[in-house]
Amino acid sequence: MSSITLVFIILAGLLALLLALFQYWNKSKGHSKLYWTFIFLRFLTLFAILLLIINPKFEHLEVYTEKPNLIIAVDNSSSIKHLNQDSNSLKIVESLTNNSDLTNKFNIELYSFGDNLNSEDSLNFTKQQTNISNAINQLSQIYKESISPTVLITDGNQTYGSDYEFSSNSYKQSIYPIILGDTVNYTDLKIQQLNVNKYAFLKNSFPIEVFLIYNGSSNINSQFTVTSGNNIVYSQPITFSKSNNSKIVNFTLPANSVGVSAYKATLEPLNNEKNIVNNTKNFAVEVIDQKTKVALVSDFLHPDLGVLKKSIESNEQREAVFIKPNDIINQINDFQLFILYQPNNKFKQLFEALDNENKNKMIIVGTKTDIDFLNTTDKNYNQQITGQFEDYQSEMNLNFAPFIIDDIDFESFPPLKSNYGDVTFSIPFETILFKKVNNISTKEPLLATFETNGKREGILFGENIWQWRAQSYINAKSFNDFDNFIGKLVQYLASNKKRNRLNVDYESFYNGTGNIIIKAQFFDKNFEFDARETLTISVKDTISNKEKSFPLILKNNNYQVDLSNLSPSEYTFKVYAKNENISQSGSFQILEYDVEQQFLNADVTKLQRLANNSDGKSYFIDDTNTLVNDLLNDNRFVAIQKSNKNTIPLIDWKYLLLLIALTLTIEWFLRKYNGLI
Structure with missing residues (x-):
């Protein structure tokens, strides 16, 4: 409490006393004890009211010890x-x-x-x-x-x-x-690392690289083999010594049949070896019949093109090729999808050829796009021409139906720059991302897809998507999330498969130590996401014939089930809707591998x-x-001694209001009782 506040309190006390004396002293015929009581009560009332007006503040110091x-x-x-x-x-x-x-x-x-x-x-x-x-x-x-x-x-x-x-x-x-x-060092042989592509193409050979490690002091001989089922597909003798304690083995295997091919790499253990688990490593390769080729068509260089190529080719099933608008006319049938980056009048022949061949395409609109040309060429949508540019942030549409997408924190991504103006579609379309301006949602499409005449198209109203991939890496310490998103978009646009009301997203094989998450989406008859349905998955082990059922849990805009507790084996599954006769089937394989058992010492x-x-x-x-x-x-x-100092204003002390009410009540009652009212 400051000194000036103390002065005000003293003056308030004197003023309250003077007012009390003024109100009662002159009116009393005799200075009885009753009138002194009235003066005291009136003094308390006035003094309390003046204290509330002054509102002094008191400091409360609390000392405690923190361990x-x-x-x-x-x-x-x-x-x-x-x-x-x-x-x-x-x-x-x-x-x-x-x-x-x-x-x-x-x-x-x-x-x-x-x-x-x-x-x-x-x-x-x-x-x-x-x-x-x-x-x-x-x-x-x-x-x-x-x-x-x-x-x-x-x-x-x-x-x-x-x-x-x-x-x-x-x-x-x-x-x-x-x-x-x-901490004792034992003699040990192990397969340190095995590198192989996840996909291979039919009638081709796929490369494999294996790192073999020996921990010991004597010269030893071993045999490295790769088996598929009961057949040995590769074998090589290996020699180690104390000074030559590592080997790199490079070889190729043929991809003769479509589907998942499982292999086991084994380094023959020593007689006295303590840990033989790390002598074996299982791996698998999915053999596919055709590679999806994507044409990245642009009239100028831009960082977005490099990022799109990186993201598309992060999956070995896909290949992206840079090409000029005039150079692709005679190669249209070599590609399954065409990404047209900021088209202008030089794309006229290409647009005509794509329409004639009914080819799938995606258009990216930016500051160098000829909007007038685009409005004239593509009759499915029309963008207002203003000659101005705007920065658009993104907001995910949780009700997007055509395929399963994960929210990779789109709202944290930097804004894309594009032309300012309303976009009007003349056909039904699906919005993946909405535009946001100054963090305000506009509910206008930033990224959208649509289907016409049996072909699929997509359009992105913004450039500098390369910044999105960089931000995704900052968020997740990996490019995988962004690359998977682009991969799913490309996979959908490059395909002409008929839409299903039940879509299931899964991998052909999983490593034994990874998470095994299967996702599904269910749509009503209008192809709007239906969150009311109950989905169940029935999983059957094809080796033991044991079958288990699990419910799928609704999470964001899809249903999910975690099958990470399944043991390594080959499985078939069926996802079905409880209320309707709709189901989807598939198969996957879990490879046997426990990375935690690869260690021999601390x-x-x-x-x-x-x-x-x-x-x-x-x-x-x-x-x-x-x-x-x-x-x-x-x-x-x-231990540290700490203190908390709290400043408490008097106006927060509710007992002072109670005192005012009490003194006024007592004064009124005494005056009433003595006939003074």
């Missing part, structure tokens, strides 16, 4: 169980969480991690992937404002993600790894470097007591 946090992050992946360290991990967690000295000094928080970080106490060591870097990054967001030393209980074997050794650069806490696993060196980089220290299983003592005696981890 540092102790983060215990436990590796919950199956490699811990594979290395027989699951019981040791549980014992370490129990000894740390039940230590009274640690609980007195720290607030202990327990987390587990595999592919993601989870706040939970149950540990089952069944996670199929390990991403230590992701766990550290998530902890850095949670505890960036506090003192939180972190105990990392892990074998240090990461299956995917950024190199966690450098995660300490963004994590401002000390990390104390407890290293699980055998990664001691990397965990030690992680500890050193973060000003921490690494420990082995038997050093848990030493870790406890180090944490208790470290002067960096001490």
Whole structure:
């Protein structure tokens, strides 16, 4: 409270007293106790009202002690169980969480991690992937404002993600790894990596590259073989020594039949080898009969063209070719889809040829597009000519029906530049993305598709889509989301298949450690997305003949089911609608591969470097007591006394209003009782 406020309060008290005396003193014939009571009550009332007008503020100081946090992050992946360290991990967690000295000094928080970080106490060591870097990054967001030393209980074997050794650069806490696993180096042969394209073309040969690793000191001989079923399709003798401990094997296999071909690569194990799981790797290739060729037609160079080619060719089933408008006339039958980038009068012959041949196409409109030419040539839509340009952001249409698309955070993408003006369609069309201007939705199409006379067309009203691919990488740390979106759009536009009310999106084969998500869309008779239907999938293992059924769950604009718990095998499935006689069938294969079983030892060196980089220290299983003592005696981890100062205005004190009401009531009652009213 300031000194001037105190002066006002004193003056308010004097004023209240003077007013009370003025109102009662002169009216009293004798200064009885009753009139002194009236003066006192009136003084309290007036003083309380004046205090409310002055509204002084009082400061409340709250002092408390904040203990540092102790983060215990436990590796919950199956490699811990594979290395027989699951019981040791549980014992370490129990000894740390039940230590009274640690609980007195720290607030202990327990987390587990595999592919993601989870706040939970149950540990089952069944996670199929390990991403230590992701766990550290998530902890850095949670505890960036506090003192939180972190105990990392892990074998240090990461299956995917950024190199966690450098995660300490963004994590401002000390990390104390407890290293699980055998540190003894055993003699071991393994297939380190196998590279093969996902698709191959009929009557061609597809290349395979295999990296073989030997860990040992003596000279040994082994045999590398690739089998398909019971047949050996490739074999090569391999020799290793201490100095020559790695081999790269390159070879090709023929693609003789359409469909999924499964193979097993095996490096013959040694007699005394401890881990023979990493001597085998399964892989598959889908053989297709034809490659989809896409023509990227433009009269000038633009970064969008390079991005479209990259995205289209990210799937080996597709090929994109740059070509000039006049050069493609005699090659029309070589392509299944034509992407016309910002067409002008030079595209006139091409438009006529595409219409005559009834070919599918996609048009991209930008600042260099001849809108007058486009309006004259394509009668399906007309764009107003204003001579002005506008930046358009995108908004996904959740009711888009022709094919399944995922929201890849389109609203975060940079705006596209295009011509300003209304677009009028003369035929029915489907909008994939709406235009947004200054973050206000216009419900006008930015990206749309339509079908006429048995052919499919698409149109994008904006250039600089190359910025979208860059933003998608920033958002997801991968180009896959954007490339998949372009791939689905190209796949739909390049096909003339009849639309179905039930569409199912799935892969021909899946790796054993990946997520197996099957998506579906169901439409009513007007081909509008129907969220009221109940979809069920029946999955049959063709080897064991076991059959299971799962419901599909509605998520955004599609139905989904997670089949990641299925064991490796070959499956057929049928998705059917409960209320209507509509179904779709298919098949897929799950390859047997557990990346968590490929490790033989803990990664001691990397965990030690992680500890050193973060000003921490690494420990082995038997050093848990030493870790406890180090944490208790470290002067960096001490309780901090903090204070909160709250400023409370008097007007918020409801009891003062109650006092005013009470004094007025008592004064009125006494005056009434004594006949003064």
